[in-house]
Amino acid sequence: MRYILMMHAPRATGDYQINSWSPEDFQAHIAFMRQFNRDLVESGEFVGAQGLAAPGEAKLVRAGKGGVPITDGPFAESKEFLAGYWIIEVDSPERAYEIAAKASVAPGPGGVPLYMPIEVRQVMSAPMPADT
């Protein structure tokens, strides 16, 4: 079964205030994330992952008259934003939670775990051949 793990970063505090981290703490965080991805590839559970650019230019788009795009935003006041996501292929929801918990403790300043909230949602699939 497939899951998406979404990493939300609180916005008001500015991306976990990453700008105030020491360079060593920041490097440790990057090294942790790379190792996390490598482990997922090695366990055969990695499907994909993307980091999203900063939300400074993010827009909400709706179609106007004649399908012309009407943009709204960026929304500086939103409380949190999607920083990135992973898609994993696992045998059970428990395994997905386990992986999410690992991402959650990525290190922050002084190597202290961040305990980031990771939203875990199952990805829908085509019906199984037996069902159709």
Place this chain on the structure above:
Amino acid sequence: MTRDDTADSTSSTIGHLLRDLAPQVLGALTRRHGDFADAEDAVQDALIAAAAQWPNDGIPDNPRGWLYQVATRRLTDHLRSEIARRRREDVVAAESSGDDATTTVDAELDAEQDDTLILLFMCCHPALTPASAISLTLRAVGGLTTAEIANAFLVPEATMAQRISRAKGSIKTSEVAFRLPNEEERAERLSAVLHILYLIFSEGYASSVGPDLQRTDLANEAIRLTRTVHHLLPNVGEVTGLLALMLLTDARRSARTGPNGELIPLDEQDRSLWDQQLIADGGALVSRALSTGSIGPYQLQAAVAALHDEAARVEDTDWPQIFALYGLLERMSDNPMVTLNRAIAAAMVHGPAVGLEYLQPLDADARMSGHYRLDAVRGHLYEMAGDPERAVAHYRAAAERTTSIPERNYLTTKAARLAAEQRKVSAPTASVDMPNA
């Protein structure tokens, strides 16, 4: 050598062979059957068949003839089914001679000149978007499979297949003839080809998608294709210049990234990791290109790269010369990135204040204002000028704006390091001002 090593080296030999033969077979087939799009599909099928069969059955005695035969058969099958589908019989006659005796195949393949150039001109036709031209070039001239190209650009194979098929559709609609462009348009068309090769190289060198900074497969492929063009047009200065630029840039490949994939800028690289052979080859090419008379942007960029590569230590870099070369380049092409690089060189020669002045016009340039590179360079120059506060602000702004993960990490680290140093310096006074918590 273990069994697996042998198998690996065989399959890599086959891979190289197929890539070399692909444009020759495609050229011959297109000449014979007239339809580039269909011929290209047939050759792709033949390449996939070869990649599946040769590792087990061994490489045939005449691999090129084998590919041509299989591709011809595929093309004939395809045309027959098309005809059946359309119930049009008039085309049959034209195509019924598809399966010829093997003896004529070689004669046919050898009869014509190298078609690689014609194919390149076709695939890099200005009617195509760069993304389409890149994909089509890699497949039709580079001999890569759709799956390999999709993999290199991190898109699903079906998406890449569609992109290639649309590109071929545009060529068909534009009625691009299978021949070399005529005298008047040749220079312009060649520069389109070089631009596409340059983009393939850049994509390999500084990936625009994904978490990794470089994808060496694309850089290698661009170098291989450019070598081919250089081999066919040894006296065109810009071709030589582009090849030199690629080699001189590629020479620094292993010094560009750290253990965690982090970006290491030129002035912090371990120069002992630079590939001296590539530097020597590239340097020789630059000298040759510059002596041909007509100077172009690739030659000038290669000359700059050579000056960096030939400096044993950062402080040995010949900045005045680099500054002069960027000045020439700026006069030749209206490219804000050149102005940006010239500002850095100006700062190295005349000090950061002068460099910052050179940056000013870029604020009014829509292509550049708000671009992360402008902030990144300003950060660098303010850092040089001993203004860490402004430097940190610009580095952070650049980190916010870049869409490249390694660049963002690099810029964030840069800002963090400077800010930490600043805190250290100002700590004693700051503590005096602190309210009693």
